[in-house]
Amino acid sequence: MTRRSIEDIKARADEFADAFENYDPKSGNQDAPLPPVMAVKLAAWRRDTAERELAEAVHAAREQRLSWREVGEAIGTSGEAARQRYASA
Template sequence: MREPHDDLKARADEFADAFENYDPMPGDQDAPLPPTMAVRLAAWRRDTAEKELAEAVRAAREQSVSWREVGEAIGTSGEAARQRYGASS
């Protein structure tokens, strides 16, 4: 007898295969995102950029870059940079 989760697994495998074998067509990337998806994407990009920036600041500080130089690089004062990123360095 076939178990209910077998159908679910088969369907998931179908979706995985379709995803792995997807070949974009011209115009696929031109379709606008639904508004809430655009917001989610922008938030994810912001979070990713903030993590990358924090890591870059940490690496710069490990190389003895001053807070003043870090602040100048990100468009703020050294003190503001230290207050924002100092706890992680």
């Protein structure tokens, strides 16, 4: 899986938000499942939103002087991996 920057994630989330805002299900099919491509887009949007929220939470934690080790433990990785991923965010 390719690592994406926080800016890439934010841009993708905006693209997905626009797609959902413009999605217009055909009348009479309100209870029908989402078309497969929209289901995939929705899942990707949720992932991007979660990644953006995580980056914001890490930034806030670091502002409160949480160590990289503590941040890493909180997200299930090493402190060094957390620092590499979120230090520039």
